[in-house]
Amino acid sequence: MRRMLVAGLASACLVAFAPAATAAEAQEVGQIKVASGEVHIERDGQRIAAAPGVKVNRSDSVVTGRDGSVGITFSDNSLLSAGPGSVLVIERYAFDTTTHAGYFDASLKKGTLAVVSGKIVKQSPGAMRVRTPSSIMGVRGTEFLVRVD
Amino acid sequence: MLLVTAALAWAMVLSGQAPKDEVVLLPGADGHVGRLVVERDGQRHVLDRPYAASRAGATEVEQRDPAAVRASFGPVLAALPGRPASFLLYFEFGKDELTPASRAELERILDELRRRPVPDIAVIAHTDTVGDVADNDRLSAQRAERVKQYLIGIGIAASRIHTAGRGERELLVPTADNVDEPRNRRVEINVR
DSSP, X not given: OHHHHHHHHHHHHHHHHHHHHHHXXXXXXXXXXXXXXXXXXXXXXXEEEOOTTOEEETTOEEEEOTTOEEEXXXXXXXXXXXXXXXXXXXEEEEEOTTTOOEEEEEEXXXXXXXXXXXXXXXXSTTOEEEEOSSEEEEEOSSXXXXXXX | OHHXXXXXXXXXXXXXXXXXXXXXXXXXXXXXXXXEEEEETTEEEEEOSTTEEEETTOXXXXXXXXXXXXXXXXXXXXXXXXXXXXXXXXXXXXXXXBOHHHHHHHHHHHHHHHTOSSOOEEEEEOOOSSSOHHHHHHHHHHHHHHHHHHHHHTTOOGGGEEEEEOTTSSOSSOOOTTOOOGGGSEEEEEEO
16 A cells, blocks of 8 residues: 555656656756855746755856855856856856767856856867856856956 | 947946956866957957956956966855866776775775765776676676765765666777776766
């Protein structure tokens, strides 16, 4: 009986969560690996608390408070971190794990950003772009820092 | 209309409304220095030397002091995740036991992994060409599983560890069949 109940619950969960999980997986491009202080993600008008292990999707805004900082590892091994008082938006991202082709557009609205470019840039120099309100950067590898006051 | 927009943008720049930004190129961890092209207000700066900087309001590329950069970008640099890393360990002939040297190396790797709060790990194990393909597929799967257990032993969630046994299909050192080649009896551990 207990086994049947568990199986029943499991299939109910599958039915309930499968479509959402599939959609989330298609969107997921990275994962928060480091978070300290106040950090959250803004997604579709929702505010999601950010902690190590939380997924980052396309179109997410990652926001840090005055004492906050966050580090994200992307599926192409790009690393991005944001310091205190930052707003970082993942505008566009695609990565083909077989060919390593893809593109990555991010923008820093304010605050500080550190970037270590990954396989997308290694495969296609210039395929990563970082914008600030006044500049656009074409990334041909490898590591750099950005500040927007 | 375009003119108005451009005029507005200029007015913002002149009145100091537009955010000021700066970009600094860093030397890569592997010593390789990349290249960054910065476009701002129709101006183009190419950064291709360590600590070269492009700043709003500056007409030329500037050179920064490394220590000053490290200090002024301290918190954001400290928040960078651990670099993706790859390790190789070797097994005893025909077993899922690591060699004594790899056993010692494993401890070093586990210490490194303890510093990553949420690692994503792929464990891919291999065999030499001694024995038949099916036995080697099984042995490589056992080897991967054995290493997974070491990782679980330091508190890494099983769901964060993906294992694969590749048998004798991906030799590190190409050999004929039935060759006892220690370097082929290995496991790759890829972490990010």
